[in-house]
Amino acid sequence: MTTGRPSPAAIHVDGWGWRYAGRAAWAARGVDLRVEPGERVLLLGASGAGKSTLLAGLAGVLGGEDDGEAEGALTVGGRPPAEARGTAGLLLQDPDAQVILARVGDDVAFACENLGVPRDEVWPRVRQALAEVGLDVPLDRSTAQLSGGQKQRLALAGLLAMRPGVLLLDEPTANLDPEGVLEVRDAVRSALDATGATLVVVEHRVAVWRDLVTRVVVLGADGGVLADGAPEAVLADTAGELRRAGVWLPDTTVPEAAPVAEGDPLLRARSLMFGRGPAVTRGRRRGRGRAVNADPVGGPLDLSVAAGSALALTGPNGAGKSTLALTLGGLLPALGGSLTAEPALADGAPVDPSAWRSRELLTRIGSVFQNPEHQFLASTVRDELAAGPRALGLDAGEVTARIDELLDRLALAAVADANPFTLSGGQKRRLSVGTALATRPRLLVLDEPTFGQDARTWEGLVGTIADLRRGGHAVVAATHDAEFVAAIGATDLRLGAAEVAA
Structure with a gap:
């Protein structure tokens, strides 16, 4: 060959x-x-x-x-x-779909080896490709430890190492x-x-x-x-x-954010340390989590989230934005300090959001993951949007009304009966936002919410979030979209680079 x-x-x-x-x-x-x-x-x-x-x-x-x-x-x-x-070499929208092997160097080398590139040529190509895309991590770094943005660079490095026509x-x-x-x-x-x-x-x-x-x-x-x-x-x-x-x-111009009056405090962090890994143990129902030999991604930091507020988590890839978003969303326990749900958010549940059951999260905190497909459950778009309201026990008329409103608002009516996994990347992202909105949580935590959007659907998402804020809901968004941050009038919390990737 x-x-x-x-x-x-x-x-x-x-x-x-x-x-x-x-x-x-x-x-x-x-x-x-x-x-x-x-x-x-x-x-x-x-x-x-x-x-x-x-x-x-x-x-x-x-x-x-x-x-x-x-x-x-x-x-x-x-x-x-x-x-x-x-x-031909293809870089997909979803970098997770292209991560194959457990270590960075092996993953970049995989395609070259499949093409029969001589062994003494493979590893120089690997190192050159990683340098070209700016992914400065050891060759034996676990691919599971990379942030979404770092995985994107990894996938591109694997493509460049192939040297396709x-x-x-x-x-x-x-x-x-x-x-x-x-x-x-x-x-x-x-x-x-x-x-x-x-x-x-x-x-x-x-x-x-x-x-x-x-x-x-x-x-x-x-x-x-x-x-x-x-x-x-x-x-x-x-x-x-x-x-x-x-x-x-x-x-293309973006809309200016209108001022929104903030209401009751919902969530408060004090000297919060955040991270994730197998060393973390949790006491879910008692709200007591502890970390054994855990390696935090970031912190300590103090912050508060009030009704009607918008907070943007920004910073370089690997700084911990996604991990902090998951922590604020109650999906990861704090590794140090405290994260407390105030009475207006807890409403009788334990004060530690990481102790909440899924049903307790539904109306309190809605999370949208960086990869939309990680949260799809149903075989149609309509049923995907209906899953949360049905879990709350809402009557059929109320469920239908909520779903029809979201389908129209998020420009998904034409694909209401489609399988979520067959949608475009932008449609999947809007659907994932819709699944969180369907239960009308007091706090919405979004990870890269504007990915894959054209100018019209982007403006639609901005308008939806503006309406949420005016209705007293709070928004936290991990994002690299500076225009989005400005358009929703968010306070910018910039995280620094960390040794451990989010």
Whole structure:
């Protein structure tokens, strides 16, 4: 088997479409596209327009007839994607889905070894790829210890180490801190300059990639290609089509946050130390948790959360934002200090949120994980939204009213009967937010809530959170989205880098 670097490859898409099994609507349809070897394409479109589905099709990972129905044709380098092994490399929206092995170095080396790269060439590639994406951790670091953003860099490093002729990147800078965004973009630029590889990158935010790409293609929400051409021509949007479609244009403005009066205190932390790991033991019903030889991610810190308030947890990848969010959400015990639910939140439950049962959490604290799929339970979007209200014992009429309101508000009505796992990344994120909203908790804890959103759905989430605050609910959000922080009027709690990843 040859181990040389694959030549840049052409991509041909002819009337292509894909419909997931069990879905009435097509995820993508009527797509016609020609990408020449070495072209650098930014693929835009509204949330749910089929961008990720197209990349998965080009990578040959959509599966067979049992997974869905295809029409039209795709080729990469003149061959069907499934036969173009090693030619195209795909970075998925969900980095967890691409972590295979237990140690960082082994995970980056995995694809190279599968392609038959000589052993003495594999590890220099591994080290170079990790350096290019700015993931400065030991090769034997456990992949389970990495933050979501660090896993994203890890997945990209594995892709670059393969040295494919086509790079297919699905929102590669999502969940990264601002410095990491630039590092990853520059790593991609270096790889393209060195190899001449063809690039198709999906993003909602245009500014990061505008100067790197040579072409912009916009998929229509109802199928086909809405726009295609040089970046300056397409992004000028002279007819206003892209703005109406929800595409994030460079001059897109964000709403200003209206002031909200804060109410009763809900949650208070004093000298809080937070982290997670197998060394943590918990006394759930008595509210007594203790840590044995635990290694905290961060702290000590003091904070308070009041009704109507918004708190943003910001900082670099690995600083502990997700871990702190899980702790404030009652899903991890404190490793030191105290975390106390005030009477307005506890309402008769133990003062330590980590001692609460799931039913006690439902109306008190709703948590949205960084990976939406980690909290899906049902086979349809409607049933997913209904799970919490039904667990509360609400009558059928009230459940239906809540679900219909959320489906409309979160732009999910068209996929109400779809399997949650077949949704686009942005739709999955909105669904995960909806599952937390359905039980109307006093405190909502969100991890990267704006991931995968187009301009319209992003504004919808901001409006939903503004309404929550006005209604006396509190919001805590771990995020890298500075515009989101400003738009919801959140207080910014910036965490420093930590030795232990969140």
